Amino acid sequence: MSSHSSLRSRRVRTRAAGAAVIAALLLGGCAAGSNQSSTTSGTAGSAAGTSGSGSAPAGASGELRIAIPAYPGSWDQDFVAFDPVALAVFKNVYPYLVDYGVTQVDGKPVMDTATILPAWAESFTSTDGALWTLKLREGAKFPSGNPITAEDVKWSKDRAFAAKANVAGVYSLIGLTDPSQITVVDDRTVTFQQAFPSALSEQIQAISLFIYDSKKMKEHATDADPWAKEWAAQNPSDGGLYNVSAATPGQEIVLTANPDYPAEDGPKTQTIRLTVASDPAAESLLLRNGDVDIALGLGRQEIADLSGVNGLTTITSPSNEMISMPMNVAAAPFDNPQVRQAVALAVPYDSIISSVYNGGARRPKSIVPIDMPGYSEAGFPYDTDLDKAKALMAQAGNPAITTQIVYAAESGEQQQIAVLVSDALAKIGITATPTPLDAATLGQRRAAKDIPLQITSGQQWVNDVEYLMNGWTTGAYLNWSNYSNPTVDAAVEKSHTTTDSAERTALWTQIQQQFATDVPVIPLAQPDFVLPVADSVGGYVQPVDGLIRLRYLTKG
Template identity: 75%
Template sequence: MDTPSPVKPKNLRRRLAVAGALVTTAALALTGCAAGAASPTDAASATSELRIAVPSYPGSWDQDFVAFDPVALALFKNVYPYLVDYGVTDVDGGQILDTENILPAWAESFTSDDGKLWTLKLRDGATFPSGNPITADDVKWSKDRAFAAKANVAGVYSLIGLTDPEQIQVVDDKTVTFDQAYPSALSAQIQAISLFIYDSKLMKEHATADDPWAQDWAAQNPSDGGLYNVESFTPGQEIVLKANKDYPAEDGPHTDTIRLTVVSDPAAESVLLQNGDVDIALGLGRQQIADLDGVSGVKIISAPSNEMISIPLNTTMAPFDNPLVRQAVAYAMPYDDIISTVYGGDARRPMSIVPIDMPGYTEEGFPYEQDLDKAKDLLSQAGVSGASVELAYAADNDEQEQIAILVQDALGKAGITVTPTPLDPATLGDRRDAKDLAMQITSGQQWVNDVEYLMNGWTTGAYLNYANYSNPTVDADVEASHTITDTDERNALWAEVQEQFATDVPVIPLAQPNYNLPVGDNVKGFVQPVDGLIRLKYLSID
């Protein structure tokens, strides 16, 4: 097959945003129909319209090149054709995405006998909104494009031994094989976030000699054919979605029309919700959401999440090049004050760099409580007196500002002078790229609920390793995990890794805030999106 030359990323400052998302261990076989009945949506039974206020318009419609754009990423989960998807499970009376139960969608089946060679079979009669049939060639073209882009999908595929487009082959019109370099426990989860496809015939019509992958056209025009199709869009203002009656969804969509209106002012967004002019307000800050609690006609949905708020300490910059100093800082941190003051108790405290609820989590991973006397003693042992450090945080983030002030006060009592430093997004990104921040506040959520996925960001030289941390034990354990599928063996590795992190303290986990969503009190059907990307198909209005 002739393949166009590699895509030249445009306006993509980071080639790989492995940051993002949470998914749990899935079975190594995805077959048959979605549990419960994978029948096409009965749009006639759906609620007529759901109105959602969003803080921004998508920066691009091209999923291969979007990073750090939560509105776009959430939108794409609902409109792009995905071949497999998550089920839903009940936890303590609430509904969450069941990442251990990954189901076929536009795929008829996706199976593997050995965890290395996977066979994808597409459903008969599946079509894109253009009328073009969904074929194996579309899958192959979409993944060739992803490898050429060297961005999101190519990055996560490398974690499961898919590094070359030749490893993905068309068998016939409805069958594609994925031949990984090795079996991986991450295979099913990685495919759940990566197996979206483009209408290759339509894309090729808009390709040029200078733009063989139609990147310019795809950035400005939606790809749909998923749970919802894009009925209309006005850049910067509004997007209207229509339920795709042909999509083989397990349940829903329960709303026929979704109207997303851009409201850049949070105060205005809040007023619209209170007045009943929108049903859901996405993108409000925690304090703005708290201010809506108790307001007539509004309810706040709150559910535990795996978002991790933490402080990496740059292990190559003084004074944090001394592990005793890093341990001292861990003992000085005001953990309880952060949970109670910044989050009003609406957060959990993780006792590890591994998030609570992730398989392999152990509270021995970070056995630190605030103890200023221990902090002072460790600083004395390290020979550090009167140290001054900068604490960087996102300038537009009120929560991080509050955390910075609490940390400044606590570390000051231990003998370290902290200067909170708000940085605009561009400057913060540049300095993170340069890895020249001694201390910073970070927030992230894992798209794959597995320690291997998380720890790939902490190996020597990894892009997201803001601490410049390097430990041969951690590197070796993460490398070994790539080809180990036995749960007990993997958990033994993760116990060792967490023990090493507790000793070396390259990062201090602070809190896991709950996921909060303000909605009208007549909104129902919410399913907790473990990756933070709301799924629209379950929502409806009484």
């Protein structure tokens, strides 16, 4: 197989092929489509009339009411970070050009990162893995009535590079670092000339290829603010699967199915009403009383408390969320690999899954999440074995260790895990005190990289080991273990320009074997996703990136 053959075989399909996949998924019993986005018009804080034909997309009907834990901190996707509510809303209201398909995992519908389907794009293809050609749909338009053109794509990505934030950061992973690499060919065609072929190209574009109505944005730009940042932060963007028909800060967002979105791909529900309920108890009460159909953002205990309530059910689905325990390998006592291995052998994995998650979690045997291509159980050959753990501590000289297990103060799950681990470590001579930190302090400590032992939770936006391991190279921002290994660094560096599947798998095996020896981090659990909903809700598809896709949801 040539180095780019896997890319050619996985390139984004034409609309006809996409429709065939959608039909197959519908026959399989789950509502599906290819992408989601949405549209908006007017200013935040008031009803914003949408443009277009005004008719509902074929198949869209009814209203879903969803409780959300917060209002978006900004409407500008280029600059929002660490705001999961905003990012989830954006995934449904911004015009995305491509998105993931759908597959089945353990009998549940999950977004398929191996299949990238066009949305507002007609096609997105490459023959060499470096030069990608994007073709827009003919006749596509924003709710303002402005056509969606190649100039909108170019302006939007020029803005992203100028922002030096979200998109610019991930684009660098695939060799896109300068606006000159994105070229307008004609009104409907744009090329992306990467510095090198990358196996990440399609997935990176699936999370980055959203666009703005550039004509509308330019109307609000000024000499001091050429990219209309101030206006964009306060006003929803237009052009996706849903339009924002009303937005009242701190209270409610009303989404209406975009009548201009292609009928075979469009949302299944006509209206989505998002109600802000910042208090979990209030959010639970809304669901109990039938005032909302779905409650997002509830903790597992709040969800468990809803069990057995008449008219409610809980959707469960396999998730790639990883609960881990990094150790600071740059400072005593965890600079000793024997101590780290002993900790790995002392952790009560089964108790964590049974006690904290009531059995609703899987145990990963690698830092690579289960279901991610390249996952190998050889990546973490440790099970609970206190005798072996004590023997390793003896080999390390039985050091007297007193330390902390830091966790997020607002997380009851992390607190439970910290207590279980603390009790287990005491049995091998390690005194580890569970230590809660508020979000601000935790962020500061993580930036300083001085936490000896901590509980973390994370979800990969890109389902690929290369993307994951960029966070574990020497000096990486998210490398809270201060881990540094030349073998891992070299393998990750090589992966950036390796597109052959077999060669990439060999690199992932090498990396996981090194992690099994070095143990800078201990994978604890992959909890299942749980979502409390009314019995009438259907069509849920689990997103790999944690951002709910409203397009699939039905009520009936």
